[in-house]
Amino acid sequence: MAADHRSSRPVGFAVVAAVYVAAGLAAWAVAAAMPGAHPLAVTLVADLAATVVVFAASVVVRNASLYDPYWSVAPSVIVMAWLWWRAGGEIAAVTERQLTVLVLVLAWAVRLTVNWASSWRGLGHEDWRYVQLREQRPSWLPFWVVNLVGIQAMPTLVVFAGLLSAWPAVTVLDRPLGWLDVVAALVVVLAAGTEAVADRQLRSFARDPANRGRIFEQGLWRFSRHPNYLGEIAFWWGLWLFGLAAAPGWWWTVLGPVAMVLLFVFVSVPLMDRRSVQRRPAYADHMRRVPALLPLRLRRGV
Structure with a gap:
């Protein structure tokens, strides 16, 4: 692909759209080839x-950044498929x-996807973490293996684990809305x-040239x-x-959010912190x- 096309946002987004349509058709074909199987198994495959x-x-x-919007696109499609199956195609x-679950998941998905789109510059722009993995992997390990297993398949499985709690939330219908649903929605x-x-605060800070090299310590940050x-x-x-409110017996789906915690605490946060220290020594x-996630300790020296 020509260099000018790789730097073109419209071309990049057109490629992403075509790829995701093809991915959706592949998923549909797989689902159609599994009649009688449990919807959870069908969805996973x-x-x-x-x-x-x-x-x-x-x-x-x-x-590898072609996968990035999958994190937010796939969950909304999966939840809609589950809801459609349970409702038997009857919207009424x-x-x-x-x-409630569908609207909230869609709102989250649209916001996160738009956030990705606003920062992606085209096919010539690959997430720095993937570039780092490509450059620092052992010489005997092909990057395509890292890409398939670490960058794409692993997040897909973690997100699916997180979505397991949405299954009872949209398929178990014998419990009315209650106080736990209110807590879940909040x-x-x-x-x-x-x-x-x-995201908005960080984007605003990064766009100001005067902040280059500085550490963001305002707002939520x-x-x-x-x-x-x-x-x-x-x-x-x-x-x-939401899943617990619909079906307490599905409490074990807590494995999903726990997997999310582990992913961010042991992968995403350390990667970001190491890069920040390398670029800005004062970040140490x-x-x-400042705590990594939960604001549980008092700031000193402010």
């Missing part, structure tokens, strides 16, 4: 098939809990709001080094509360004063 399509396209265009049969709204505000990650984690806990002191 279809989800992985779509991921393979996105992976193959990312190899062709030499950009959708319950209050189902509608958690999800606050979580998505925290993410949105944190004054109390947490990664408030956007905190909001993302809280979103999945809120989704779990910032790490001592």
